[in-house]
Amino acid sequence: MRVYTDKKTYRCSECLKCFPQKHHLLAHRSVHTGGKPYKCTVCAKEFLYTSHLKRHQKVHTGVKPHQCPVCAKSFAEKQDLARHERVHTGEKPFQCPVCLKEFSDGSYLTKHQRIHTDDQSYRCSVCLKVFVCSNTLKIHTRIHTGEKPYKCSLCLKDFTDISSLAKHRRIHTGEKPYKCSMCLKDFKQTGHLITHMRMHTGEKPYQCSVCSKEFSVKCALVKHTRVHTGDKPYQCSECCKLFPHHYSLVQHMLLHTGQRPYRCSECLKDFSSKATLVNHIKVHTGEKPYTCPVCSKSFSRKSGLTSHSKSHGKDKPYQCSRCHKGFPYKTNLVNHMKTHSQNILSNIQCLKEFRKM
Numbered sequence: 001m002r003v004y005t006d007k008k009t010y011r012c013s014e015c016l017k018c019f020p021q022k023h024h025l026l027a028h029r030s031v032h033t034g035g036k037p038y039k040c041t042v043c044a045k046e047f048l049y050t051s052h053l054k055r056h057q058k059v060h061t062g063v064k065p066h067q068c069p070v071c072a073k074s075f076a077e078k079q080d081l082a083r084h085e086r087v088h089t090g091e092k093p094f095q096c097p098v099c100l101k102e103f104s105d106g107s108y109l110t111k112h113q114r115i116h117t118d119d120q121s122y123r124c125s126v127c128l129k130v131f132v133c134s135n136t137l138k139i140h141t142r143i144h145t146g147e148k149p150y151k152c153s154l155c156l157k158d159f160t161d162i163s164s165l166a167k168h169r170r171i172h173t174g175e176k177p178y179k180c181s182m183c184l185k186d187f188k189q190t191g192h193l194i195t196h197m198r199m200h201t202g203e204k205p206y207q208c209s210v211c212s213k214e215f216s217v218k219c220a221l222v223k224h225t226r227v228h229t230g231d232k233p234y235q236c237s238e239c240c241k242l243f244p245h246h247y248s249l250v251q252h253m254l255l256h257t258g259q260r261p262y263r264c265s266e267c268l269k270d271f272s273s274k275a276t277l278v279n280h281i282k283v284h285t286g287e288k289p290y291t292c293p294v295c296s297k298s299f300s301r302k303s304g305l306t307s308h309s310k311s312h313g314k315d316k317p318y319q320c321s322r323c324h325k326g327f328p329y330k331t332n333l334v335n336h337m338k339t340h341s342q343n344i345l346s347n348i349q350c351l352k353e354f355r356k357m
Contacts, residue, residue, distance in 0.1 A: 023050075071177045087190050088179050090197045 009018040010025040014032045019025045027048045030036055036046030038053040042060045047053040055077055058064070064074035066081040070088045075081040083105055086092070092102035094109040098116045103109045111132040122137040123130050126144045131137040139161045142148065148158035150165040154172045159165040167189055170176070176186035178193040182200045187193045195217055198204070204214035206221040210228045215221045223245055226232070232242035234249040238256045243249040251273055254260070260270035262277040266284045271277040279301055282288070288298035290305040294312045299305045307329065310316075316326030318333040322340050327333045 070179050073177070087177075087193070089181055090194060 009020060010022055011018045012025060012028055012032075017028065019028060026037065030048055036048050038047045038050050039045070040047070040053060040056055040060075042057070045056065047056065058076040064076050066075045066078050067073070068075075068081060068084055068088075070085070073084065075084060086104040092104050094103040094106050095101070096103075096109060096112055096116075098113070101112065103112065114132040122132065122134055124137060124140055124144075126141070129140065131140060142160040148160050150159040150162050151157070152159070152165060152168055152172075154169075157168065159168065170188045176188050178187040178190050179185070180187070180193060180196055180200075182197075185196065187196065198216040204216050206215040206218050207213070208215075208221060208224055208228075210225070213224065215224065226244040232244045234243040234246050235241070236243070236249060236252055236256075238253070241252065243252060254272040260272045262271040262274050263269070264271070264277060264280055264284075266281070269280065271280060282300040288300050290299045290302050291297070292299075292305060292308055292312075294309070297308065299308060310328035316328050318327040318330050319325070320327075320333060320336055320340075322337075325336065327336060
């Protein structure tokens, strides 16, 4: 089976593949024989390499000597800890050479690359959707079958996969295992941490194909595209008015119900929207966060600053029909028109007094 050469390599007599060490060749033999030479004495599971067997045996002993310094989670192997730590750091060292997408684990990259190679080994027989691995296809088919084999022991809610159950359990436990390395804020899901990290990095990977505006999350891009398409998928059941966003519909429905769920803790006044309440609270706090860059005058609302900024510019759209003087605001024009009215009244009064003489 072995051929010893001058380069001190071990060659397989079946496929002529060379190996630098003998145990590599022994492990390789199983490709041809189908055997796995290393067996677990507890559960009889077989492995190609002794290192894999040793790693597996820790499942039975429960030994987990490697602990995460952030969330204190323990691992049997050092490489498992290193992989886990990327959850906290957001590091993705594995990059696809085709589309440049990054991954935190090499196995994720391997699965992803099948998308580019047109490997359609795992195709759903119902909807023909293609998946990169058999396990993902298995979970997907439960959408069609309705199978939910994983049940929460606290609220008895069912789930299609174990990862969804694990995420759900955190609602009951309050656990937030994913920590931001910059501001130390905790999150329940790794996806939430990744999105949050973009606040610190300024990364905006989602770009509008129409106006090139960039967004940090995909859902924000989807909402934005409706500005260009005019799509309004949310309809009011009362008046049939259409809205581009769900939250706009929810806000609109309060007009029909008369509900005002947002209450000021200072004066107990109720409001139909959170934004209106936030603006109202500034009446109590005296906060004026919007400052004019020209004259430094401050305003409690952004709309107040926008309106004020017109006084510094040349834009004066409101013109007096008598003297043609321009004004930036309609209220200025209305007040100005009163001076003409007062002059007319003054002239009439003078004329009356002159006639009396």
